[in-house]
Amino acid sequence: MQKYDHIPRATIQRLATYMQVLETMKKDNIKITSSEPLATACDVNASQVRKDLAYFGEFGVRGVGYYVDYLLDAIKDCLHANREWRTALIGVGNLGRALLNHQEFNRRGIRIVGAFDCDPFKIGEVAYGLEIFCSKRLQEKVPELGIELGIITTPPERAQRAADQLIEAGVKGILNFSSARIVTPNHVYIEYVDFFHQIYSLTFNISTKN
Numbered sequence: 001m002q003k004y005d006h007i008p009r010a011t012i013q014r015l016a017t018y019m020q021v022l023e024t025m026k027k028d029n030i031k032i033t034s035s036e037p038l039a040t041a042c043d044v045n046a047s048q049v050r051k052d053l054a055y056f057g058e059f060g061v062r063g064v065g066y067y068v069d070y071l072l073d074a075i076k077d078c079l080h081a082n083r084e085w086r087t088a089l090i091g092v093g094n095l096g097r098a099l100l101n102h103q104e105f106n107r108r109g110i111r112i113v114g115a116f117d118c119d120p121f122k123i124g125e126v127a128y129g130l131e132i133f134c135s136k137r138l139q140e141k142v143p144e145l146g147i148e149l150g151i152i153t154t155p156p157e158r159a160q161r162a163a164d165q166l167i168e169a170g171v172k173g174i175l176n177f178s179s180a181r182i183v184t185p186n187h188v189y190i191e192y193v194d195f196f197h198q199i200y201s202l203t204f205n206i207s208t209k210n
């Protein structure tokens, strides 16, 4: 069993939220904080924050709290968010183009260095500084461009094929924006982004809790 295998997925997701809260504090020149603001941001209690952080080490200072800079750097280390991740985007349609143009990826070290599509009219076109390659060339381009992550923005019925091509090329982490559930081998990690999940949570809460 690997050192970090027992860490719950929810903990990892909360760490990403803690990181955002701490980044805002840093911008606002706040030097010291406690678990409470981090807990509030994630709708958990302060002891959950301490438990989440304890998986990775001891970051608080007794009688002081947490130094914002130090905790932010420590969380970035935990999430490996302090280095560049070279990324391929598959499916240069409406959403794909919006993501290619989203500056926040670069700022966070997620560098989209390859854009791929299967439409012959799009292949060879330049979108936001990237030449669009045929997705059949992933096998060749992934090692050449040092790509480690993939983003899928194809129609759902094409997403498994796109994932298979990424996996065959050696990619081990995939962010899937299509609604398709993707089958991957154990060594490949997949995350799903779907704003309908959040919308249905809103419709449920509005309808049942008011």
Ligand SMILES: NC(=O)c1ccc[n+]([C@@H]2O[C@H](COP(=O)([O-])OP(=O)(O)OC[C@H]3O[C@@H](n4cnc5c(N)ncnc54)[C@H](O)[C@@H]3O)[C@@H](O)[C@H]2O)c1
Binding pocket: 090, 091, 092, 093, 094, 095, 096, 116, 117, 118, 119, 122, 135, 153, 154, 155, 156, 158, 161, 162, 176, 177, 178, 179, 193, 194, 195, 196
């Ligand atoms: N997660 C979300 O919240 C969210 C929001 C909007 C859209 N979506 C999903 O994102 C996906 C893209 O939406 P869109 O509006 O950009 O669609 P789109 O039709 O504009 O773009 C899809 C692109 O994928 C390309 N493509 C198709 N098959 C491919 C393959 N096998 N390899 C490479 N490229 C391929 C097409 O040529 C096209 O350029 C859809 O699955 C849509 O449902 C998700």
